Amino acid sequence: MTEDATRAVVNELYDAYERRDFDRVAALIHEDIDWVIYGPIEVFPFAGARQGRNAVLEALGKIAEQYTVERYQREIVIVDGDRAAVMSDVSFKQRATGRTLRFRIANFLRFRDGRLIEFREFANTFDVVEQALGRWLQV
Numbered sequence: 263m264t265e266d267a268t269r270a271v272v273n274e275l276y277d278a279y280e281r282r283d284f285d286r287v288a289a290l291i292h293e294d295i296d297w298v299i300y301g302p303i304e305v306f307p308f309a310g311a312r313q314g315r316n317a318v319l320e321a322l323g324k325i326a327e328q329y330t331v332e333r334y335q336r337e338i339v340i341v342d343g344d345r346a347a348v349m350s351d352v353s354f355k356q357r358a359t360g361r362t363l364r365f366r367i368a369n370f371l372r373f374r375d376g377r378l379i380e381f382r383e384f385a386n387t388f389d390v391v392e393q394a395l396g397r398w399l400q401v
């Protein structure tokens with residue numbers, strides 16, 4: 263893929279996710295995707311490694327069950343061939359408590375044949391866990 267094509271798919275993917283168009287998101291995910299959201303699965307059951315489109319869509323469904331997206335703003339997008347790095351400022355409202363979690367995430371993506379084949383997500387999980395639990399953690 264050219265860098266222009268990669269950037270266009272990145273924008274389309276993030277726009278579709280922000281507007282909760284999961285049909286379009288699914289269409290942009292490769293059948294053989296390798297997906298990891300780094301974080302404690304005891305607090306965020308949708309985190310962890312997923313293999314294949316169906317497993318990723320199931321994880322995205324779990325996120326939607328537990329949270330509503332209030333803000334998902336891309337701040338930085340860097341493209342290098344078929345790879346991209348995206349830094350976003352996000353806010354999710356926790357359905358169970360009404361708490362809003364605001365944090366920044368970094369995603370690293372790779373595309374094949376115009377579809378997302380590899381995804382890695384990083385955040386300051388200590389901060390996000392404290393927000394999700396609604397209390398400071400004693401360390």
